[in-house]
Amino acid sequence: MNQIEKEIFQPTVLTFNRKEFLSKRPSGVRQSPWGTVHLLVYLAILQDMEANVLSPDQEIIFSIEAEKEYGARRSTHGKAGEKRSLSDLLNQAISLNAPDCIVALFDVYGGLKGALRRINKFIFASNYSRKTPTGRKMIPQLSNIYDYYQIGEEFLHLSEESFKYIRNHDHVINGEFFKAQSQLESQKDIIASIFWGTNQSDCFVFYKENRELTCSLVINGENYSHSAGLAMNPEFAPKEYLVKKDETISHKQWLEQTFEGYFLNDKLGEDLVIEHTVCDPTLTLRNNWKNVAYISLSAESYRAIIPKAKRDFHGNEIILKYKVEEHLSVIVTDEPILSLKDEVPQFIVPNSLTFAYHYAAYQMGNYHGKFCALTGSVGKSSTRLILEHLLKNEGNILANMGNANLHYPTFSLSVEINDQYDTILFEAAGACMNRLGYGNNAFIWKTDVVVIPSFGSAHVVDGVENNLCKKKELFFSVKEDGYVIINKDMDEAHLASFIEMANLFKLNVLLFSFEDMTADCYMLEKKVFRDKTDVRISFRGKEVSFSLTTDSDGQIQNAMGALLAVECLGYSIDKMAPLLEDFHSLKRVLRPIPLTLDSKEVTVIDDTHNSAIESMMNGIDFFTSKKPFYKGKNLLVLGEVDYLGNEKEARYHHERLIPHINRANPDQAIFYGKSFKDLPVDIGSVTWCETKEQVVEKIMDEITEDSLVFIKGSYGETEFYKVTEMIKKKAENN
16 A cells, blocks of 8 residues: 555544534545445435335345345345345345345336436535445545545434434344344444445444434444444544655655556656646646646546546647647656657556545645635635735735636646645635535645635526535535634525534634624725725724725625635734735626727726626626716616526526616616516616627617716626627727
């Protein structure tokens, strides 16, 4: 076993109930080679029995696929056509870890494909923990401890009555005696246990402690006795082992000792130096990097983290296409490139994606700087950019490029973590924390601070609750005694859910708000001017003032969250607050553009970077605050918000804008998109346009000298930014 595997696969215990962790969380990435499909199927069946979708007495007929497990270890020798009750079969699968019983359970859902469809309704447990249906080892299958934690936490939501079906029992099947693998249920307060792995090295043990249903999760035990002992006595868990780089060895020796692999041409690696690491070699050209390690992903691995990608070639081909080999100090690949054998060092590994995950885990474990991550529905890009602006003179920063915040770009950022960066600022969309590949990227990170600038109805098409569940999972990344900074002005139920999760992890919670004086940071006063807003806030018991030129209410809230974050990272708030006046957000966020249109001087404010309903509310209110400073006509130009579900749901969310539009009372409102058609607003002049070209024509018809034209809409499917581009072209052609 190489060094990183010794760290990642070390014995680990997590003890928890529904309210809190009762044991310390591991300080690094912890994985098991065993899978999760069997556990998810047990969970699904128990849930469906509670919902009366399944009956414990219904008959299950052994399939041919189940019979194929006849000679497997722990098989109960079930034969095709044999009938057993669901409750007996479920208990046999768990009590005996019997592969034929596990496979037979799939027929509850019509076979393996049906079972996978059922368990895919669970939004947790990574895809690469589901490679084997019976949970056995298979490359590149790995299960993170938090994959298992989330399954165990779901078991705790079952009724106690359901646990009777999974208490370990001995069984006599077709005259043959089978002894239960766990004897823990004979102990007081033990309700049930589930063991898996060849030597029963992993387990859930469910018991009562202080009247709370509790779960002890163990992975990577030596055998049943060891795992059971750790589950019942977590304090006996061995001290954590962390791989540290020996600075006296070469980069070549470090790779060989730390990771599984070998050099294709041993001599080429002798003078190896690694300064940067990428999964996309074009980054080396964009950043003009040298001494780059390129982790080359196969087409299968690439699609594992970008499922909709049509890439059918190995990452090796990109090197040859872009001719970046002179920038690369080493290529890490699972397919040797023979044409470069004598030109570039190649470290050959069993699976490049597994290597990348372990490499990122190693880099994170050896990082000594400060780490802040952000998620939410609106404001995460702007808040991250504010933090970048505030910290730009405090050393090197590793951060997202633009708002590339989905799974692949944030995973790619993770392999670049190293001590040349004083601060890491990662913006994470919900899609960064999905189950693709090895799952939630937050499982790799160890953050000091997490910021939630907002949460609301963005991407409702995926379900608000699902979106909320994923974004709360960023809290998995926060170190013991770390900080969570949350906008207190969000929906009360969502706020409560975030705080509940933070309390589960025993994190320090800081809140910011516009008006709530119980928050740690709240606004005392704002003075709006044409080109900026002056703000005075109460900041953890003292008054702080600053100015913003990107100055909507949403941006003021983002600034308050950012100021809390920089203080938690150890910086002086008095030094940071004055820097806010020079901040400018992304190109299409509240960007004022002076234009001459038909010989009239007008100001167009482009706010089409992206859109959610909450963002649009903020934008409309911003327009309302700026109207008094313009002498000409004020035009409110709104495009439909994307990703809000079906037509009825989208219409409902757009109707939430009505009070804001009515308060704005523009001289002219121009709407685009089906959800805005016939919206019952109570203002003087409204025009609905079917095309973006019609929107532009109407703007040109309505503008007067010193007009304010506020353009807000979605960047994605709606492509409302094109309205701004067409307006700018008209100005150029004047």
